[in-house]
Amino acid sequence: MMNDIIMATIGGAMIGLAASMLLLFHGRVAGISGIVGGLLQRPGADTHWQAIFVAGLLAGGAILVLAWPASIVAPATRSLGAVGLAGLLVGFGVRMGRGCTSGHGVCGLSRLSKRSLVATLSFMATGFATATLIQLFFGGTV
Amino acid sequence: MRNLGLFAAGLLFALGLGVSGMTDANKVIGFLNIAATWDPSLAFVMVGAIGVHLVSHRLILKRPSPVFSDLFLLPTIAAITPRLVGGAALFGVGWGLGGFCPGPGVVSSVGIGSAALVFTSAMLGGMFLFHTVDPARRTKAS
Numbered sequence: 001m002m003n004d005i006i007m008a009t010i011g012g013a014m015i016g017l018a019a020s021m022l023l024l025f026h027g028r029v030a031g032i033s034g035i036v037g038g039l040l041q042r043p044g045a046d047t048h049w050q051a052i053f054v055a056g057l058l059a060g061g062a063i064l065v066l067a068w069p070a071s072i073v074a075p076a077t078r079s080l081g082a083v084g085l086a087g088l089l090v091g092f093g094v095r096m097g098r099g100c101t102s103g104h105g106v107c108g109l110s111r112l113s114k115r116s117l118v119a120t121l122s123f124m125a126t127g128f129a130t131a132t133l134i135q136l137f138f139g140g141t142v
Numbered sequence: 143m144r145n146l147g148l149f150a151a152g153l154l155f156a157l158g159l160g161v162s163g164m165t166d167a168n169k170v171i172g173f174l175n176i177a178a179t180w181d182p183s184l185a186f187v188m189v190g191a192i193g194v195h196l197v198s199h200r201l202i203l204k205r206p207s208p209v210f211s212d213l214f215l216l217p218t219i220a221a222i223t224p225r226l227v228g229g230a231a232l233f234g235v236g237w238g239l240g241g242f243c244p245g246p247g248v249v250s251s252v253g254i255g256s257a258a259l260v261f262t263s264a265m266l267g268g269m270f271l272f273h274t275v276d277p278a279r280r281t282k283a284s
Contacts, residue, residue: 004163004183011162012190018155019191020198025147027208027215030155032245037269052145054248056152061252063153064160071160072250074257075167075241086240087247087261089232091268094244095276097229098219101243102155104230105188108217110195115222122227123234130238131174140178142239 019107022053031103032057033094077141097123144210156249162187165250167241167257174238236268 019030026049035050064071075083094100097119099108104123108116134142163169163184172181207213237243242250242261250258 001181001183004169004181005186008162008183008186009190009193011158011160011164012187012192013194014154014158014161014190015187016158016191016194016198018151018153018158019195020202021147021151021154023199023208023214024202024205025144025151025208025210027211027213029216030151032155032243032248033269036244036248036266037273040266040269041273049148052148053152053155056149056154057156057245057248058152058252059149060153060156060160061249063157064165064249065253068160069253071163071165072253072255072258073166073168074250074255075171077168077171078240078257080256080260083240083242083257083261084264086236086242087264088268088271089236089239090242090244090247090261091236091265091270092272093229093232093234093236093268095229095269095272097226097231097233098217099230100233100245101237102245106191106195107199109188110192110199111216113217113220115217115220115226118222119226119230122230123237126231126234127174127238128176128234130235131171131241132177132238134238135175135177140175 015102015106016110019102019110029103029107031099031107033100034098034103037091037095079142082142093123147210155245158191159246159249162190164243165246167246167250170237170243170246171241174241 022030038050104116104119159165173184247262251262
């Protein structure tokens, strides 16, 4: 457990540093949902930097897969149907609420944005409620 | 240089997600599900990320402009709306249901595991769906 806490803190610091790099180099907030969602819209002034940032994300994923495959783990207690429905809800919800764990959670809270605090409390509350209710009503597997 | 910086930011972000445990969907579910053996370690991802970004973003914003672009473009909306709270709530339900938020979904999809691919494809579908029904965009288009 102690080891997990140290890894979570170091990984978190890397995420905070990456968000700082994007702000320093390009003056933008590192919100993954806004960046990925932006690429689905008509190409514009933001397309170029968003595409390069996402290319970096994918390259990081490739490094993890090759150098540390144990770091990427699929959910053992979720069917593909549940994961598909989850993806739809996440995609729709993050665009509607204009942000996710990174944009509202990391960057928004760091900027002491009240709006991001409200959003973070909202998705944390329903995230905890959903996973916990799945445990209580379906024995943890859906 | 500009492209390299953006790419490096994305890469570091992905590696941070991997190191922190956020790309392990079972760990995410174990964090959100408090009715089983609760694993609170992922809370420290936020501690690490905000710990760094809270300080660094203030230092960076003392600059007149970002290194490779003309100005800092940060979110200016402050309104707390039903759309914000509802969108974040939907996102949270999907997060607890699938064990992925957008960043880890995209990064994990490189591993071509079926769950991450299904999640990320569905997430892109959900984003696209919101773009087509977004009342703000419709007003703008008309």
